Amino acid sequence: MEKKRRKGRTKAVTEDVHSKYEKILRASIKVFAQNGFHRSKISQIAKEAGIADGTIYLYFKNKDDILIKIFEDRLEKNLAELKSKLEKIEDPYEQLKFFISHHLALFDTNRGLIEVLTVELRMSNKFMKEYVPQRFGEYLNLLSGIIRRGKDKGIFRPDVMPGVAKRVIYGALDGILVYLILAPKPKYDLNTCVDQITSIMVSGLLKK
């Protein structure tokens, strides 16, 4: 009977589970953003999530796993959203502009995540060699795809190499985000940054 009742409420249970899983994920992003992965303590995360230390281990294998899951989950969500939106845009030029503004917008909508991504993703790339978030590669490939299509359409310069350009552009975005994160009172607002980076990048890519 118990079981049946539970089976009848699978969704509710799932929601409950997810809500705790989500709670931990959110708390972790916040704590990691504040202190960095290595200086963050499990007990801090637990406190932030309003649960017991041990509970974390019901949802995550270990501390590393939390970071991995942040990447997986959040990058995936962002990737899916970005993909579907990009599909609705025809012009590679507009796609690129959209990509740039969408990525930088994360700074406002999900600052903690951005702080974790800019700093910890890079660390993890280098040291958690078992798991290099694949979604990140896909994310970069959205960029190279845009560029490639732009070249095909004769909008972007033919000598631009998408495989390099995607890293140049992502790096540029990253550089700006680091600035926005670190500067106590940034002189330049988000819109200015979007415009500048778009302008610098896009004009450079345009066939003249």
Added chain:
Amino acid sequence: MEKKRRKGRTKAVTEDVHSKYEKILRASIKVFAQNGFHRSKISQIAKEAGIADGTIYLYFKNKDDILIKIFEDRLEKNLAELKSKLEKIEDPYEQLKFFISHHLALFDTNRGLIEVLTVELRMSNKFMKEYVPQRFGEYLNLLSGIIRRGKDKGIFRPDVMPGVAKRVIYGALDGILVYLILAPKPKYDLNTCVDQITSIMVSGLLKK
């Protein structure tokens, strides 16, 4: 024997000190590059440097201090060199090209340092709040200086904001270096990267 030599040549002592200081710095760069700052053990560094653990504390306040000194020392050297070389170049366009190739060239000449800079500098920027390497700001300002002069000379677009552009360019360079570091067998060699990034950046900055 050691002692005798020391008594005879005070200067030599200083040299010895420096040589040991240098040894530790070099060893640290190597070890940090391999394992990252947090996973690197003082004992590893000591072993790599061929000295005792305790000796490190005669030259550095603590583990953080080693990282700080890497930034200070190496950034300063690179900065000084870069500055003097840039002064010999008139054209801001050429200056920028030189900056880019000089920075990326570090990957070949001092790979360990680059690995530490790309990963740990970012971390430290965010978490070692006591010390945010000033030299790094100066390094970026070389870039904004070039751009500003380029604007003044009517070479670069007037609407480019040097304060933003310097971070865009540095970020782009950084993005490429991360790629070169992480990719087991990079598809693009250093020269290709220099050309691509220069092309993308510079053309973008050129007044049409």
Added chain:
Amino acid sequence: MEKKRRKGRTKAVTEDVHSKYEKILRASIKVFAQNGFHRSKISQIAKEAGIADGTIYLYFKNKDDILIKIFEDRLEKNLAELKSKLEKIEDPYEQLKFFISHHLALFDTNRGLIEVLTVELRMSNKFMKEYVPQRFGEYLNLLSGIIRRGKDKGIFRPDVMPGVAKRVIYGALDGILVYLILAPKPKYDLNTCVDQITSIMVSGLLKK
């Protein structure tokens, strides 16, 4: 459904309880035998018994209590059986032979139990001071009783002290069981062991 049945047959409930109690006991013996008491997890026992972790606490106070109950229950059963069988034997010499073969036979009939008894009983004797299984003392006293009667009948040597001899004999049996348990492929089979130990012990105890 469950409830209905329960309401109808109170006795059945008791049976159910016992059957679950038994399930847990059996599962525990198996798990303890495999991993030892300390390395065994409540969750393992629950899984082995096919019930939930929490259910165990409806039948046992705590983990220690399971071990205690294994001793109480199984020793009691074995004791009762052994007692009644020994009563049917007149000759102390034959009684001793029977005791030995009966004890060693447990290795075949209830190997898990033997593994737990030989290892954990000793531990518990020393460390679970709250409960030193009384049945075990009674078990040993079966031996001293046999010896005493043998002395009275002039079969065993008068200088043999039953209080010491019972431990010597039990120790010898224990030593053999440890061998049988630990040796991957014992060179000597159970019967050989029974013969040898009987021969060594009994001949030594016989008045010449």
Added chain:
Amino acid sequence: MEKKRRKGRTKAVTEDVHSKYEKILRASIKVFAQNGFHRSKISQIAKEAGIADGTIYLYFKNKDDILIKIFEDRLEKNLAELKSKLEKIEDPYEQLKFFISHHLALFDTNRGLIEVLTVELRMSNKFMKEYVPQRFGEYLNLLSGIIRRGKDKGIFRPDVMPGVAKRVIYGALDGILVYLILAPKPKYDLNTCVDQITSIMVSGLLKK
């Protein structure tokens, strides 16, 4: 120079090291004897040894390793001593008597060790399968050697199997030691036990 001086005092250094190693070993035996291996805390051992917790890890790989080293070191010492003493005895009968009294005497001379051996050695035999103390096998083989020689000389019964008998005898000794350890006030003193066990065992092994 430092090094030379040290090399000159290798013995002293070794002594120092050994004294700390020994301190930890002794402290561990005491603490393990009191609480059993699993209930013993590293911090207890450290406190008992008058050192810091971390120091233990300079001399032992981990907690298990301490137990292993107790077995290795102490069994080896006892084995060597026993061996050399047994070699001076001709008569297998006297050798057996000596073995028995020597083993039981450990109860007086090194009670803590005996408490650890009787309880933890058995546990470790079963669970630390990576390391089953070889010395223990050699120890048992001293017994089978004695019996074998006794058979060859026509002193012991030809049908006694040394491989079984050694375990019977060791088990008997073990059973007595467990009694001496556990009984708050043993009714039988060590000498009585030695006599009884010798009498029971030896008479049984003697050819009549």
Added chain:
DNA sequence: TATGAATGAGTGTTCATTCAT
């Protein structure tokens, strides 16, 4: 009765740092 998610106290181990030599 039965469940199993949640708890949180408890501990082995690491490693930056110190300091007697």
Added chain:
DNA sequence: TATGAATGAACACTCATTCAT
């Protein structure tokens, strides 16, 4: 200066036990 043995604070993780359902 140089050493490296010693220190001990710090922390991730486990698991027996509880309790709301």
